[in-house]
Amino acid sequence: MRLDFFPSRTLTLYLARLFVTRILAVLLMLVLVLQTLDLLSESGKILEYPGNGEAQLWHYVTLRVPQLVARFLPYSVLLATIITLATLNQNSEVIAMKAAGLSAHQILAPLLASALAVSMISLAFNEMVGTRATATLNAWEDADYGPVPEEETVRSNVYFRDGGNILAVTTLSGSGKAMRMDGVSWYRRDGRGLLIEQVKAPRAVFADPGWRLDDPVRFDVQSARQVKLDSLTVATELTPEQIRMSHVNADTEDIVTLHGSIRAMEAAGRQTRELRGEWWHKLVGPLSATLMPLLGAVAAFGLARSGQLFVRAVLGMGLGFAYFVVDNAALAMGNFGAYPPFLAAWAPFLLFLLLGETVLIRTEE
Template sequence: MNLQFFASRTMTWYMAKKFLLTSFGVLAALVLVLQTLDLLGESGNILAYPGNGEPQLWQYVSLRVPQLIARFLPFAVLLGALITFVTLNQNSEIIAMKSAGISAHQILAPLILASMGIAILSFSFNERIVARANATLTAWDAADYGPIPVDRGIVSNVWVRSGDDLIHATQASGRGAGVRLTDITVYDRIGGTLETIITGKSATYDRGGWLMKDVRRFDVTRGVAEPLPSLTVARGVTPDRFTLANVDADERNFADLRVAIADLQAAGRPTESLEAGLWHKVSGPLSSVLMPLLAAVAAFGLARSGQLFLRAVIGMALGFAYFVADNFALAMGNIGAYPPLLAAWGPPILFFLIGETVLIRTEE
């Protein structure tokens, strides 16, 4: 039994180079086509804002392309592995390798090594570029593709519900007990009926409640407004409900998301969906390592069956089944139906076992 992981340096370099060039070529074609279609659909909204023109269209492209690369890189790796294996089979190179005593795992090893490099590159790209692009594009879209407000750590237009009451703040700045609210409005409701509207210029967290300054209280039933110098409202509403009201895992890198999760946990808030997104930042790029294994069904057994097209379809079906399972598990994790670790790591482990079982039973 041959226990060497790589057959030879020359063969490893040859297959890895062929696989990488094919995968990145497929990725470039996919991104080009999808970005063109996306820009055609969104250009009307971008140009609808007065003063926008060609520079804003290129700015949109610069923000959208990283998202497309991050989303479709595993697809490109899957198609690249399939094309590489099919080409090797058509040229009888797989048969020659098997005749030389090279095992199926040794044939697969160069592609696994190359895909590990792709996974590392993908994780770094997501952390440094994609997360920022997601946050910027979301803010730009919220501004109707107009000027984006400067981000100074201020959360704008925050709504919080406390029992039947609704609380709105134009801005929330700061962290922890030092959070300050600006232009706050409290809609005091009893049984769904609006009783009182309380407005204030500012509010600070004070002994479990929010101390409002320059208060105006309007009694809806009597139609009477009453000015007050200060008033404490919303007892039991913690500061994190304003500052961490809209934490999006896609818009934060791994380190920032861990800090946000820790803050939410300290405040007793549920974090299961964010934890699933945190671990998926690692398991997502690693899915590229699985693609050659799932596509390997297109590489072997052709000398016996000759059904190249059918095996390529089976390999593609296994790859797409993985993406369906991964998205389903992540969705279940977001709603709390799956534990975060299971949601992020369940599909990769399951399809790794499936791929290894098929490879060992058919070829080893």
């Protein structure tokens, strides 16, 4: 029986159903509580914009919930593991399963399989729903919860260097030569970095080369005079491709799009260490849920009447939260260049996989 990873179909389905039910219950509780607190802090900003009301509040909730689900699903799996295993131990079900000849790994097998399925669903959800919701919410927040252009590729409040000058854009939409800037401000500076003139325009389009400002208004700092111009072309060395690569947000791009952005930036000779670390973490993040049953397994074993069940549950929870701390620290070190991106993303996962196996084997097998 020890050679069969899933020795009983009935027991496997029972444990899997018990575990998944608790994952959903804990996740629902966390999302409800955190979303309520977050909405309380943001509702004032949302309603501050003229015309916003209850519909905009619900729209914010629909955009924020996918972020909360993606971030706290691994925590939900950890807490569900502790609750499930502690309950099984308290009711002497673990003792019954071990008396029937099941090993610790066989008891945990349905939980590990369920956690792996949750990880795969989480990965698909993050890539198909989470990234789009994050991109939309970021654009809406940058517009102070006001109207946002309907184009899919929208960026707000961005700045570009034009030699020693600065080009500021309120909203950037479109792609390639069809890219459009709205709310444009161009600041010309002298060799000492002092502002010479400021030009404002409601919009700008790519003039190949440069960007043509429509209905610009020039303000000369020295003479304090304001002059309205027919048109003006600025930033002749700034291309749409350079703009596209100037700012890549890993949270708003799916794994395929992000890979293409990284390759384009590398071809242009730009630094991509942080983005490559984020790319690997898009895989490792959801997969971390698979580790939680192994790290929380210490709560399943030992006699419940020995008085150590609570201590074991706390130890399992501590191992799980320690993983998240080490994972975030490794990712930060990878961004600083201390670790290669691949190692920064995968080292904590492999380390705690070995640690969980070691604790399980030394104590139960």
